Amino acid sequence: MSDGIDLELLRAKYRTERDRRIRPDGSAQYRAAAGEFGFYADDPWTPRIERETLHDRVDAIVIGGGFGGLLAGARLRRAGIDRIRTIEEAGDFGGTWYWNRYPGLHCDIESYVYLPLLEEVGYVPKWRYAPGEEIRQHAMAIGRTFDLYRDACFQTRVTEMRWDEDATEWIVRTDRGDEMRAEYVVVTLGALSKPKLPGIPGIENFRGHTFHTSRWDYGYTGDDLEKLAGKRVAVFGTGATGVQVVPPLAEAAGHLYVFQRTPSTVDVRDNRPTDEAWAASLRPGWQRDRMENFLKSVTGVPVEQDLVGDGWTANSALHRRVLPGVTVLSDEQEELVDAHKMNRIRARVDTVVADPATAEKLKPWYRYICKRPCFSDLYLQAFNRPTVTLVDTADSGGMPEIGTHTVAGYEIDCIIFATGYEAGVTDVMSGRMLIHGRDGVTLLDSWKAAGPRTLHGMTIPGFPNLFLMSFLHAVTASNFVHVLDEQARHIGAIVAEARSRAARYVEPAADAADAWVATIAETAVDNYDFQLDCTPSFYNNEGHPVRSSLAAVQYGRGPIAFFDLLREWRSTDGFAKVLH
Numbered sequence: 001m002s003d004g005i006d007l008e009l010l011r012a013k014y015r016t017e018r019d020r021r022i023r024p025d026g027s028a029q030y031r032a033a034a035g036e037f038g039f040y041a042d043d044p045w046t047p048r049i050e051r052e053t054l055h056d057r058v059d060a061i062v063i064g065g066g067f068g069g070l071l072a073g074a075r076l077r078r079a080g081i082d083r084i085r086t087i088e089e090a091g092d093f094g095g096t097w098y099w100n101r102y103p104g105l106h107c108d109i110e111s112y113v114y115l116p117l118l119e120e121v122g123y124v125p126k127w128r129y130a131p132g133e134e135i136r137q138h139a140m141a142i143g144r145t146f147d148l149y150r151d152a153c154f155q156t157r158v159t160e161m162r163w164d165e166d167a168t169e170w171i172v173r174t175d176r177g178d179e180m181r182a183e184y185v186v187v188t189l190g191a192l193s194k195p196k197l198p199g200i201p202g203i204e205n206f207r208g209h210t211f212h213t214s215r216w217d218y219g220y221t222g223d224d225l226e227k228l229a230g231k232r233v234a235v236f237g238t239g240a241t242g243v244q245v246v247p248p249l250a251e252a253a254g255h256l257y258v259f260q261r262t263p264s265t266v267d268v269r270d271n272r273p274t275d276e277a278w279a280a281s282l283r284p285g286w287q288r289d290r291m292e293n294f295l296k297s298v299t300g301v302p303v304e305q306d307l308v309g310d311g312w313t314a315n316s317a318l319h320r321r322v323l324p325g326v327t328v329l330s331d332e333q334e335e336l337v338d339a340h341k342m343n344r345i346r347a348r349v350d351t352v353v354a355d356p357a358t359a360e361k362l363k364p365w366y367r368y369i370c371k372r373p374c375f376s377d378l379y380l381q382a383f384n385r386p387t388v389t390l391v392d393t394a395d396s397g398g399m400p401e402i403g404t405h406t407v408a409g410y411e412i413d414c415i416i417f418a419t420g421y422e423a424g425v426t427d428v429m430s431g432r433m434l435i436h437g438r439d440g441v442t443l444l445d446s447w448k449a450a451g452p453r454t455l456h457g458m459t460i461p462g463f464p465n466l467f468l469m470s471f472l473h474a475v476t477a478s479n480f481v482h483v484l485d486e487q488a489r490h491i492g493a494i495v496a497e498a499r500s501r502a503a504r505y506v507e508p509a510a511d512a513a514d515a516w517v518a519t520i521a522e523t524a525v526d527n528y529d530f531q532l533d534c535t536p537s538f539y540n541n542e543g544h545p546v547r548s549s550l551a552a553v554q555y556g557r558g559p560i561a562f563f564d565l566l567r568e569w570r571s572t573d574g575f576a577k578v579l580h
């Protein structure tokens with residue numbers, strides 16, 4: 001017993017609950033929304049527009065039109081680059097906020113730190129946690145502010161790019177038959193962009209309607225979900241998406257069946273409209289200060305005032321297993337604080353959910369950061385409606401029996417998959433988009449023997465004038481847009497410097513890249529044991545963690561140290577190591 005909590009008993013309970021959910025097929029249990037299931041990933045928002053193929057030359061190509069691509073475009077524009085072409089599969093800017101338009105969609109990080117370039121665009125979000133449509137509109141506003149629509153190329157996928165040694169530029173080919181040339185290329189494809197579906201046997205025999213939350217079918221549901229009145233709707237998935245989409249569905253559907261395999265932690269949200277007087281009082285530089293204050297607060301660095309003051313910053317000590325920062329607690333203290341936190345999360349279920357059996361099923365039994373924490377003041381409440389049924393499928397591994405019009409024996413008209421994304425799968429890492437560098441060597445081949453080789457995760461030996469923006473050889477953060485922002489600033493600074501020094505190309509010196517690879521290895525954090533004890537999720541390869549897999553490709557001292565290191569590199573002429 002420690003501080004009134006029997007940790008041994010709790011550990012045993014966590015293990016039992018984890019074991020109920022571990023499947024031998026791990027990540028292979030899912031089906032990609034590709035091939036015969038490719039229609040699940042079709043674009044419901046923009047009809048395909050035919051256009052002439054492009055055979056031209058621009059100054060820079062940015063592959064990816066989400067916040068990463070928008071930030072890269074903005075910083076390249078600030079670096080004086082004229083022709084910037086974003087190439088994006090979607091029909092407009094926005095990335096995940098283009099695709100995801102499900103009812104209830106909000107950002108789950110405070111919008112004043114999450115939405116990038118607020119001061120540059122001259123905008124203050126209307127809500128503390130902005131709805132998805134406001135975020136999408138802001139993405140488009142960034143595109144307009146930085147004149148990124150001029151050369152943008154939507155509904156287009158890059159299939160291959162090749163370095164032309166003689167011309168010192170890239171040749172980029174697409175699925176539209178384009179062949180474009182550019183001095184610089186930035187690749188920023190996101191980490192959770194490919195929808196996945198549960199591989200439930202017999203699901204293809206279901207004759208009702210189905211779709212994935214990231215491709216919401218408003219034609220079926222109606223714009224205000226009015227067409228769901230009288231319909232029996234099933235939702236699969238109770239992660240960050242499920243928690244947001246269940247409340248509006250509960251209100252609209254004739255009957256809602258929530259098929260849950262693992263409950264999320266659902267803490268207080270406390271969303272509220274932006275205080276206009278506060279917005280009017282903001283002074284230049286406020287957003288950067290706030291982002292840095294949030295990052296410090298969430299990684300346990302003492303601050304004079306925690307400006308955001310929400311569920312993310314309040315639980316900073318419990319994030320360090322996925323977000324390296326300041327270690328303020330010993331392992332034992334951390335486990336105890338975790339146990340208290342989870343007890344409060346479980347107690348909240350009892351205070352909100354009236355039916356004790358339903359409440360019991362909604363209680364999460366794992367360490368706090370085993371899954372992405374969720375926040376809602378509507379989700380648990382939805383289960384008090386007589387028209388909402390929680391169906392726990394943990395013991396069947398989430399594989400209920402599916403008939404032509406039934407799921408687990410319930411008559412169902414429509415199944416909505418809130419089952420998430422293939423984690424870390426991008427066209428670059430899967431080889432769907434081939435990058436041929438010097439001597440025609442592909443990026444994947446050059447990394448095959450000894451793993452990734454980069455400087456700061458952004459520049460790569462053998463691949464001149466190419467920049468990557470991702471967590472690879474870099475860092476993650478609760479607010480990943482902050483990472484993208486720092487990366488875009490860094491790339492913009494390198495390109496500006498290359499221009500002012502009339503450099504022929506940008507490529508890291510071999511010793512600089514080797515030193516960075518060594519730094520990644522030295523700082524690697526081994527959370528294998530922690531992840532092994534966690535309930536399955538995409539955080540731990542569905543319960544089959546690979547020793548140090550993620551840590552091995554990340555800078556283990558965390559985001560604050562990483563950003564400091566980049567600033568220091570720039571101010572001490574690190575440029576000399578990459579400009580030729």
Ligand code: NDP
Nearest residue numbers: 106107108198237238239240241261262372398418419420
């Ligand atoms: P997740 O991968 O987090 O969740 C998928 C859900 O589907 C889990 O609850 C999973 O259960 C469930 N599931 C999978 N297979 C089955 C099955 N056979 N039967 C029943 N349930 C099943 O995906 P999300 O889309 O929820 O979130 C992905 C990420 O997107 C988040 O981590 C977050 O980073 C981001 N996000 C951000 C939001 C924001 O507001 N900023 C909002 C939404 C998402 P189990 O846990 O048992 O595997």
